[in-house]
Amino acid sequence: MLETRGLEGVVANTTRLSDVIGDKGQLIYCGYDINELAGKVSYEEVVYLLWNNELPTGSELNECREILRQHRQLPQAVIDFIKSAPKAASPMDVMRTAVSMLGLHDPDTAMQGTPEFNRQRCRSITAKIGVIAAYFHRARQGKPLPPVRGDLGEAAHFLYLMCDEAPTQEAADTLDVAFVLHADHGMNASTFSARVTISTLSDVYSAITAAIGTLKGPLHGGANEGVIQMLEEIGSEDRVDAYIEEQLAQKKKIMGIGHRVYKTLDPRAPHLQRMAVKLSGQLGEPKWIKMSERIAHLMHQKKNLNANVDFYSATVYYSLGIPTDLFTPVFAIARTAGWCAHILEQLEDNRLYRPLSKYTGEPVGKKVVPLDQRS
Numbered sequence: 462m463l464e465t466r467g468l469e470g471v472v473a474n475t476t477r478l479s480d481v482i483g484d485k486g487q488l489i490y491c492g493y494d495i496n497e498l499a500g501k502v503s504y505e506e507v508v509y510l511l512w513n514n515e516l517p518t519g520s521e522l523n524e525c526r527e528i529l530r531q532h533r534q535l536p537q538a539v540i541d542f543i544k545s546a547p548k549a550a551s552p553m554d555v556m557r558t559a560v561s562m563l564g565l566h567d568p569d570t571a572m573q574g575t576p577e578f579n580r581q582r583c584r585s586i587t588a589k590i591g592v593i594a595a596y597f598h599r600a601r602q603g604k605p606l607p608p609v610r611g612d613l614g615e616a617a618h619f620l621y622l623m624c625d626e627a628p629t630q631e632a633a634d635t636l637d638v639a640f641v642l643h644a645d646h647g648m649n650a651s652t653f654s655a656r657v658t659i660s661t662l663s664d665v666y667s668a669i670t671a672a673i674g675t676l677k678g679p680l681h682g683g684a685n686e687g688v689i690q691m692l693e694e695i696g697s698e699d700r701v702d703a704y705i706e707e708q709l710a711q712k713k714k715i716m717g718i719g720h721r722v723y724k725t726l727d728p729r730a731p732h733l734q735r736m737a738v739k740l741s742g743q744l745g746e747p748k749w750i751k752m753s754e755r756i757a758h759l760m761h762q763k764k765n766l767n768a769n770v771d772f773y774s775a776t777v778y779y780s781l782g783i784p785t786d787l788f789t790p791v792f793a794i795a796r797t798a799g800w801c802a803h804i805l806e807q808l809e810d811n812r813l814y815r816p817l818s819k820y821t822g823e824p825v826g827k828k829v830v831p832l833d834q835r836s
Contacts, residue, residue: 473648473814474656478511478802481647486725490645491515499732504615504640504795505529508587511645511802512580526614532588533609533618535559535596536566540606543593548601552594552790553677557670559593560586564666579808582665583801590797591615594790595622616640619794620781632781635736636791639777642729642770643792645799647722651675651682655800656807657814665804672800673793682789687716688775689785692752701755709763717772718760726767733773740780749776 465471480489488495490507491514498507502516509517509525517525535543539562546555563586596606599622607625610618617633628636646652655672659665676682695704708715720727741750753776757768778788 468816473653474807476648476803476806477514478799478806479645479647481722483720483722484724486723486728488646488728495642495728496732499638499641499729502641504637504644504798507641507644508798511798512583512805528584529588529615530611530618532585533592533611535589535592536563538566539563539593540596543596544600544606546597546600550597550601551677552597552786553673553682553793555597556590556593556790556793557673557677559597560590560673561666561670563589564664567666576805576808579665579805583805586665586669587797587801588615591619591794592622594787594794595619598623598784598787599625615794619791623783635740635777636781638732638736639774639791640795642732643774643795645796645802649681650678651796652800652803656803659804659807660811660813662811665801668804669797669800672796676789676793676796682792684716684769685771685775685778685788685792686785688753688772689779689788691716692749692775695752698748698751698755701752702759705756705759705763715756715760715766717769717775718756718764719766720769723767723769727769729770730768730773733770733777734768737773737776737780740777746780749779 478491481487482489490498491510493510493516502510503522505526506516506522508529509515509521539559542562543555543559546558567582592609599606604625607622610621613621613627614633614637616637616639617628620628620632620636648656651672654675655668658671659668679687695701705715737750737753741747753768753772757772760766760768774792775788778791779785783791
C-alpha cells in the first residue's frame with residue numbers, strides 16, 4: 462500500500478480547470494498561461510472562463526457581469542449578523558459564518574441539487590462574498606454600510622464598499638489583476654476541501670464554508686498577513702540582512718518565500734511585484750518594496766528559494782489601503798470563482814472521496830481489564 466503523507470504526489474482527480482507545473486513555474490487556466498491572462502482580461506472574464514471553459518464574447522461578458530451584480534444584495538439577517546459580530550472577530554470567521562448563513566436564506570430549495578440550482582448558488586456566493594468582507598470591515602469601525610451598486614466591477618465594488626467612495630481606476634485595475642492571479646490554483650488545500658465536501662452531495666454553501674475554513678490556516682491563505690507582519694517587525698531596509706541571518710540561524714520560515722509545488726519562480730509573483738513597485742512609488746512609501754526586494758534577493762542567494770504570490774500581494778494590498786487582517790479574505794473573494802468551478806466540475810462525474818489510512822497503533826489482541834482493576 463502506497464504511503465504518502467499529506468497526499469503529496471497523489472492524483473486525487475482530473476480537472477480541466479487549472480494546472481500548476483511546478484518545475485517550469487507555470488500556472489494554466491483552461492489552456493491559457495497565466496501570463497497570457499494577467500493584465501489582458503478582467504476578473505469577470507476569468508470567472509466565465511473557469512465556469513464555461515472558454516473566454517466570453519462581449520455579450521456573454523456583459524450578461525455575466527449583470528448576473529453577478531444582481532446577486533450582490535445580502536439577506537437582512539446576514540447584514541444583522543455582520544453588524545452584531547464581535548468587532549475583534551477574525552474577518553475569516555465572519556466570512557465563513559456569513560456564507561453558511563446564506564444557505565438558510567436560499568429560496569429555491571425545490572430545485573436543490575440540480576445543475577442549474579448549483580450554478581445559481583455559485584453566482585450568488587461569488588457576488589456576495591466581497592460584500593460580506595467589506596461590510597464587516599465597516600461594521601467593526603462603527604461606520605454605515607454603503608448600499609450595493611450595479612455599475613462597478615467586482616474589484617472596484619469591493620474597494621467602494623470598504624471606503625464608501627468609488628476607487629481610482631488604477632486601484633480598481635490593480636485589485637482586478639490580483640483577483641485574476643488568485644482565481645484558481647490546482648488542487649490546493651481549500652479547493653480539495655470544497656471538492657471533498659461536495660462529493661458527499663452536501664450543498665454548495667457547505668462546500669464553500671469548508672474551503673474558507675481551510676484557507677484561514679497560516680500554512681495556506683494566511684501567509685500574506687505574515688509578510689506584512691514580518692516587514693513591520695524588521696522596520697527598515699538597513700535591518701533586513703541581520704533579520705534574515707537571525708531567522709535562518711534559528712531555522713525559522715521566512716513568510717512568502719518558497720512554495721510547496723513551484724520549484725522555480727511562482728509565475729504570479731512578477732505581476733504583483735511590478736504592481737507593488739508602481740504603487741509604492743506613487744504613494745511615496747517605497748520602503749516596503751525595497752525591504753521586500755532585499756529579502757527576496759537574500760533568500761534566493763542563500764537558499765535558492767524564490768518569492769511566491771503571497772510575498773508581493775501583501776505589499777499590493779497594503780498599498781491599496783486594505784487592512785492586514787483582510788488580506789486572506791481578499792484571497793478568498795478571488796478564489797471563490799475557482800472553488801465554485803471545482804464544485805461544479807466535481808458534480809459532473811461525482812465519486813465520493815475515501816482515501817485509506819495506515820494504522821500505526823498497537824497490534825490487535827488487547828483484552829479489556831475490568832474497570833475496578835485498572836491502575
